[in-house]
Amino acid sequence: xxxxxxxxxxxxxxxxxxxxxxxxxxxxxxxxxxNWPGVTVEKMEGEAEYEDVRMTLVDTPGIYSLxxxxxxEKVTRNCVMDDDIEVIVNVVDASSLERNLYLTLQLLELGKxxxxxxxxxxxxxxxxxxxxxxxxxxxxxxxxxxxVSAAKRKGLDILLHAVIHxxxxxxxxxxxxxxxxxxxxxxKLSERLxxxxxxxxxxxxxxxxxxxFDEDVKSEHPIETADVFTRSYEKEIIQIKxxxxxxxxxxxxxxxxxxxxxxxxxxxxxxxxxxGVPVFLCIMAFVFFLTFAIGDWLKGYFETFLEIFSxxxxxxxxxxxxxxxxxxLIVDGIIAGVGGILTFIPNIAILFLALAILEDSGYxxxxxxxxxxxxxxxxxxxxxFLPMILxxxxxxxxxxxxxxxxxxxxxxxxxxxxxxxSCSARLPVYVLFSGMFFGKYAHVxxxxxxxxxxxxxxxxxxxxxxxxxxxxxxxxxxxxxxYKRPNGRTIRIYVWNKLKDYLSKAGTTIFIxxxxxxxxxxxxxxxxxxxxxxxxxAAIGRGLEPVMRPAGLGMWQIVVSLIAxxxxxEVVVSSFSVLFGVGNAQTTAGLNTVAENLxxxxxxxxxxxxxxxxxxxxxxxxxxxxxxxxxxxxxSTSFTxxxxxxxxxxxxxxxxIVFQVGSLL
Amino acid sequence: xxxxxGITGKSYEIRGLYVEExxxxxxxxxxxxxxxxxxxxxxxxDGALIIRVRGTRLAIGRxxxxxxxxxxRAL
Numbered sequence: 001x002x003x004x005x006x007x008x009x010x011x012x013x014x015x016x017x018x019x020x021x022x023x024x025x026x027x028x029x030x031x032x033x034x035n036w037p038g039v040t041v042e043k044m045e046g047e048a049e050y051e052d053v054r055m056t057l058v059d060t061p062g063i064y065s066l067x068x069x070x071x072x073e074k075v076t077r078n079c080v081m082d083d084d085i086e087v088i089v090n091v092v093d094a095s096s097l098e099r100n101l102y103l104t105l106q107l108l109e110l111g112k113x114x115x116x117x118x119x120x121x122x123x124x125x126x127x128x129x130x131x132x133x134x135x136x137x138x139x140x141x142x143x144x145x146x147x148v149s150a151a152k153r154k155g156l157d158i159l160l161h162a163v164i165h166x167x168x169x170x171x172x173x174x175x176x177x178x179x180x181x182x183x184x185x186x187x188k189l190s191e192r193l194x195x196x197x198x199x200x201x202x203x204x205x206x207x208x209x210x211x212x213f214d215e216d217v218k219s220e221h222p223i224e225t226a227d228v229f230t231r232s233y234e235k236e237i238i239q240i241k242x243x244x245x246x247x248x249x250x251x252x253x254x255x256x257x258x259x260x261x262x263x264x265x266x267x268x269x270x271x272x273x274x275x276g277v278p279v280f281l282c283i284m285a286f287v288f289f290l291t292f293a294i295g296d297w298l299k300g301y302f303e304t305f306l307e308i309f310s311x312x313x314x315x316x317x318x319x320x321x322x323x324x325x326x327x328x329l330i331v332d333g334i335i336a337g338v339g340g341i342l343t344f345i346p347n348i349a350i351l352f353l354a355l356a357i358l359e360d361s362g363y364x365x366x367x368x369x370x371x372x373x374x375x376x377x378x379x380x381x382x383x384x385f386l387p388m389i390l391x392x393x394x395x396x397x398x399x400x401x402x403x404x405x406x407x408x409x410x411x412x413x414x415x416x417x418x419x420x421x422s423c424s425a426r427l428p429v430y431v432l433f434s435g436m437f438f439g440k441y442a443h444v445x446x447x448x449x450x451x452x453x454x455x456x457x458x459x460x461x462x463x464x465x466x467x468x469x470x471x472x473x474x475x476x477x478x479x480x481x482x483y484k485r486p487n488g489r490t491i492r493i494y495v496w497n498k499l500k501d502y503l504s505k506a507g508t509t510i511f512i513x514x515x516x517x518x519x520x521x522x523x524x525x526x527x528x529x530x531x532x533x534x535x536x537x538a539a540i541g542r543g544l545e546p547v548m549r550p551a552g553l554g555m556w557q558i559v560v561s562l563i564a565x566x567x568x569x570e571v572v573v574s575s576f577s578v579l580f581g582v583g584n585a586q587t588t589a590g591l592n593t594v595a596e597n598l599x600x601x602x603x604x605x606x607x608x609x610x611x612x613x614x615x616x617x618x619x620x621x622x623x624x625x626x627x628x629x630x631x632x633x634x635x636s637t638s639f640t641x642x643x644x645x646x647x648x649x650x651x652x653x654x655x656x657i658v659f660q661v662g663s664l665l
Numbered sequence: 666x667x668x669x670x671g672i673t674g675k676s677y678e679i680r681g682l683y684v685e686e687x688x689x690x691x692x693x694x695x696x697x698x699x700x701x702x703x704x705x706x707x708x709x710x711d712g713a714l715i716i717r718v719r720g721t722r723l724a725i726g727r728x729x730x731x732x733x734x735x736x737x738r739a740l
Contacts (some may be wrong), residue, residue, distance in 0.1 A: 065694035098719040369724035373711035476726030
């Protein structure tokens with residue numbers, strides 16, 4: 001026995017093969033990192049124990065091939081090539097055995113112990129098919145083949161048994177013979193690799209990769225190859241693999257009776273050329289309703305609770321003679337800021353529940369197909385539609401929904417434009433200003449913000465698309481998995497991990513941001529201030545007045561309220577109330593007082609200024625929570641900072657254009 | 666003919682892939698090679714289509730479908 005302490009196992013398989021569900025079924029919820037079913041970009045690690053053998057299990061991103069063209073492939077390849085990994089569990093979707101075996105053959109060539117977990121046997125049965133479980137292992141070099149059901153948690157013990165009893169048996173790396181010409185070259189290259197890299201494992205695999213002109217393997221093994229081959233044999237190697245798979249399929253897969261496929265019938269409606277889009281919109285409307293109608297209703301309770309809580313904390317702090325500034329920092333700064341984040345929990349939990357169900361059921365890939373043509377024109381993936389729509393409700397879950405997109409580029413582009421979709425927190429600002437200055441046209445003025453936001457989003461996406469000189473954006477290529485009943489366990493673990501993630505990461509950023517904003521508004525050059533006009537914020541506001549004047553917003557109170565609005569957009573309204581000495585600016589009397597005070601400070605402040613104010617609030621940086629989420633989702637501080645600068649400049653530019661052009665009229 | 670002209674319900678044999686190298690490799694890994702039989706399951710006006718290949722379904726955009734040379738095959 002090698003190392004009886006722990007066995008390191010890697011789970012490898014195609015996207016949508018049920019790998020994550022199987023992984024969760026074995027390890028439970030105690031994971032190091034969690035991710036989206038199907039688009040696992042991060043590494044998930046869990047533990048399991050069987051017959052006193054401890055196992056460390058690693059889940060890898062779903063891939064179709066062991067090449068190194070995508071990030072997912074590179075991550076997985078590096079993981080399985082690692083000497084630490086002692087066993088590879090290859091999870092295979094039995095219902096699409098033919099395509100799944102392509103990856104299996106490549107894994108076998110590594111020469112490491114491979115255990116085949118044959119998942120989704122129930123679908124095979126349902127379709128009237130049968131797989132010869134005796135013949136299949138024979139054709140694959142006698143590796144253990146274990147039928148499992150990830151969803152029903154069947155066959156897991158047998159799988160673990162196979163793992164701990166076979167991890168010392170390397171698989172035969174010569175399951176497939178490529179024919180004389182290629183085999184000769186593989187032989188020569190293997191000899192040479194052995195001489196130069198005597199400690200190397202997986203010699204045959206490396207030789208094959210060299211023949212395929214694999215960039216990474218070539219640069220890591222700069223051996224002389226020109227005398228053996230001068231062109232890539234990749235195409236031949238792929239075709240021989242698939243030809244071999246076809247011969248396996250002929251021997252092991254039987255149709256007992258043909259049945260019409262349930263998935264095909266469902267797809268007739270859901271991907272219908274005409275009805276596909278309306279059906280999607282209905283589903284979206286329903287998700288929107290759940291997230292915001294139900295979510296906001298629950299959010300109300302959270303807010304009430306928060307109010308009572310902060311009142312109690314404040315009472316206790318005053319009771320124990322805490323300094324005023326500290327009470328204010330804790331209650332108005334930290335509790336209000338961090339608590340604001342907590343109130344989003346219902347929205348986010350419901351949203352992720354809905355998304356996980358859509359993804360796990362197999363519908364999400366169809367969205368990419370259904371919306372491809374429409375979104376493709378702006379250089380966006382069809383799936384980008386979802387975050388954009390959610391952006392009307394709240395930018396935070398919308399940004400998080402961008403995870404459903406396949407590529408980093410698509411995700412980032414979606415994050416750039418999603419904040420332009422006017423979130424519900426901006427509405428109070430529109431209501432305040434359009435109510436003050438637009439009279440009976442108030443609704444039109446407010447509604448125009450939503451339209452402008454959408455136009456800006458599409459315009460920016462389009463400009464980025466053109467700037468990056470992409471070839472046609474419609475190179476959609478995506479697998480549409482079998483529809484299935486969403487797995488409760490997978491969804492539960494997913495939603496829980498997302499929430500935990502959100503609270504820990506966005507929470508820490510918010511904690512710092514709320515302290516900073518509190519300092520800016522409550523401290524001045526003479527220490528703690530009660531009058532905001534003496535605060536650092538006011539000083540900054542006065543300093544920025546000249547900059548904001550071309551945009552029609554040259555008033556320090558406006559600048560301060562905009563800065564305060566970064567903590568949450570609706571704060572623009574409440575800080576306006578404070579700065580103009582009104583209890584509640586949302587009442588009619590309050591509205592009139594604010595309008596009057598505005599006029600007193602600057603007699604020229606009119607509808608045009610108000611419109612520019614609304615426009616600026618629409619376009620400038622989203623709230624701190626949204627930015628923290630962008631930071632977390634993009635994993636890049638520089639991207640977040642650049643985006644924030646772009647948004648401020650864009651908002652300023654648009655407001656300035658509108659104000660300058662408007663002033664001429 | 667190109668797969669772009671494919672008709673729902675009919676089957677085709679792939680004759681050649683004429684798209685960017687990166688996409689070609691992805692298609693090959695997904696099992697679309699010369700001689701592979703595919704069936705068009707669904708198509709939209711803009712040319713995106715759903716095909717069945719080797720027991721799985723793939724959605725393919727217009728750009729790629731135009732680059733796949735096929736010949737009709739009766740099943």
